[in-house]
Amino acid sequence: MEKLSNEALRAFRREADDRYKAFVARGVCLDLSRGNPAPEQLDLSRELLNAASDGDYLTSDGIDCRGYNGGVLGISEARHLFAPLLGATPDQVMASGNSSLALMHDALTFAYLHGVPGGSGAWHKAEQQTAFLCPAPGYDRHFRICETLGIRMIPVPMQADGPDMDVVEELAADPTVRGMWSVPQYSNPTGVTYSEEVVRRIAAMQTGAPDFRVFWDNAYAVHDLNETEQERVASLIEACMQAGHADRPFVFASTSKITLPGAGVAFFASSEANLSWFCHHVNRRTIGPNKINQLRHVRFLGDLDGINAHMSRHRALLKPKFDAVLSTLDEHLGGKDVARWTNPRGGYFINIDLHGGGARRVASLALDAGIRLTPAGATFPYGDDPADQNLRIGPSGGTVEALRTAAEGLSLSILLAAADGHLARRASAL
Numbered sequence: 543m544e545k546l547s548n549e550a551l552r553a554f555r556r557e558a559d560d561r562y563k564a565f566v567a568r569g570v571c572l573d574l575s576r577g578n579p580a581p582e583q584l585d586l587s588r589e590l591l592n593a594a595s596d597g598d599y600l601t602s603d604g605i606d607c608r609g610y611n612g613g614v615l616g617i618s619e620a621r622h623l624f625a626p627l628l629g630a631t632p633d634q635v636m637a638s639g640n641s642s643l644a645l646m647h648d649a650l651t652f653a654y655l656h657g658v659p660g661g662s663g664a665w666h667k668a669e670q671q672t673a674f675l676c677p678a679p680g681y682d683r684h685f686r687i688c689e690t691l692g693i694r695m696i697p698v699p700m701q702a703d704g705p706d707m708d709v710v711e712e713l714a715a716d717p718t719v720r721g722m723w724s725v726p727q728y729s730n731p732t733g734v735t736y737s738e739e740v741v742r743r744i745a746a747m748q749t750g751a752p753d754f755r756v757f758w759d760n761a762y763a764v765h766d767l768n769e770t771e772q773e774r775v776a777s778l779i780e781a782c783m784q785a786g787h788a789d790r791p792f793v794f795a796s797t798s799k800i801t802l803p804g805a806g807v808a809f810f811a812s813s814e815a816n817l818s819w820f821c822h823h824v825n826r827r828t829i830g831p832n833k834i835n836q837l838r839h840v841r842f843l844g845d846l847d848g849i850n851a852h853m854s855r856h857r858a859l860l861k862p863k864f865d866a867v868l869s870t871l872d873e874h875l876g877g878k879d880v881a882r883w884t885n886p887r888g889g890y891f892i893n894i895d896l897h898g899g900g901a902r903r904v905a906s907l908a909l910d911a912g913i914r915l916t917p918a919g920a921t922f923p924y925g926d927d928p929a930d931q932n933l934r935i936g937p938s939g940g941t942v943e944a945l946r947t948a949a950e951g952l953s954l955s956i957l958l959a960a961a962d963g964h965l966a967r968r969a970s971a972l
């Protein structure tokens with residue numbers, strides 16, 4: 543578009559506008575805003591609901607899952623089964639309630655109110671405002687927890703192998719920086735898996751705060767879209783132990799996108815000191831988790847092979863949807879130099895970066911055309927994408943056909959916004 547004459551650019555804009563208006567007239571309606579498994583994915587876990595209905599509610603160590611007994615760590619079968627997904631040993635794992643986000647909220651709130659092992663007290667009492675490093679684009683709900691607690695967020699650029707570690711190491715030397723968010727595998731939204739080198743540097747870096755914590759949200763630990771090219775992030779717990787910083791990682795995961803989001807099991811894993819700190823505070827707010835649901839999950843999924851087999855059934859449903867969106871973006875935007883987008887090997891999102899900005903305009907044009915995207919800017923701390931260029935789309939909902947249509951509408955919105963952006967820049971340069 544850069545190279546078009548003014549006249550050719552205006553003609554391009556007219557055509558883009560005509561195509562966009564014709565699309566709006568089709569009256570489509572699709573939500574690409576969140577990574578929400580479609581009903582047929584939820585059906586894959588139908589038997590989960592019957593998996594503890596045979597009258598046997600006892601765990602292998604004799605705990606009756608129907609009662610209060612057993613404590614806050616969860617049943618040992620669940621801790622064993624999911625420990626590898628957390629890069630942890632079973633004794634480092636807590637199997638908890640239905641939401642890993644709730645555990646992250648708990649962990650940060652406990653740190654804020656009470657402080658963490660090895661620290662100098664409650665973070666909220668620190669003389670200077672506590673800050674967190676936020677690789678961006680990242681997960682909007684992480685950023686909202688910080689915002690709620692008044693923790694200052696510092697964006698760090700994401701690269702192809704994880705956050706820019708030169709920037710992370712420099713910023714982490716500041717003693718007010720007490721933590722960092724990470725979605726280390728098939729990241730939300732970029733699809734990036736942190737390299738071994740990045741994991742090693744996060745584990746080994748010198749931090750200004752002695753109580754620095756990495757919130758390691760491995761939400762997409764087994765969520766491959768590609769059968770043959772599976773990516774697996776190294777264990778942060780192991781790397782931190784080797785580097786002499788055993789208390790640095792707070793690791794989280796859940797079965798939300800393995801079984802049922804909202805009715806799954808969430809996990810926290812960390813060092814002995816952190817786990818006992820976490821148990822202590824969790825035990826103030828609950829006597830114990832839903833052990834029946836944990837038992838159901840263990841019986842339904844069985845073992846790691848069972849999890850892998852189950853995930854391949856998800857993949858069979860998800861992959862054609864990603865492919866439909868990607869091929870439609872290629873068809874309409876390929877070679878136009880208006881955007882670049884990811885072709886992720888796992889996770890739930892396609893990340894689009896618009897050349898020359900205009901993400902807010904695109905999201906609004908798409909919405910007018912019946913396509914809901916994650917609000918532009920949401921993938922950055924404070925909702926502020928400085929280049930206004932990042933869009934996140936979650937293609938898991940809807941049918942393949944509907945997704946193809948939605949990706950067409952999105953492409954037309956991008957083309958129209960790009961043409962307008964170019965015209966506006968040329969006008970202001972006059």
Ligand code: PMP
Nearest residue numbers: 641642643681725730761796798
């Ligand atoms: N972390 C990330 C990175 C996610 O993408 C999501 C869901 N979209 C969650 C956490 C939420 O997980 P949960 O359902 O376990 O709270």
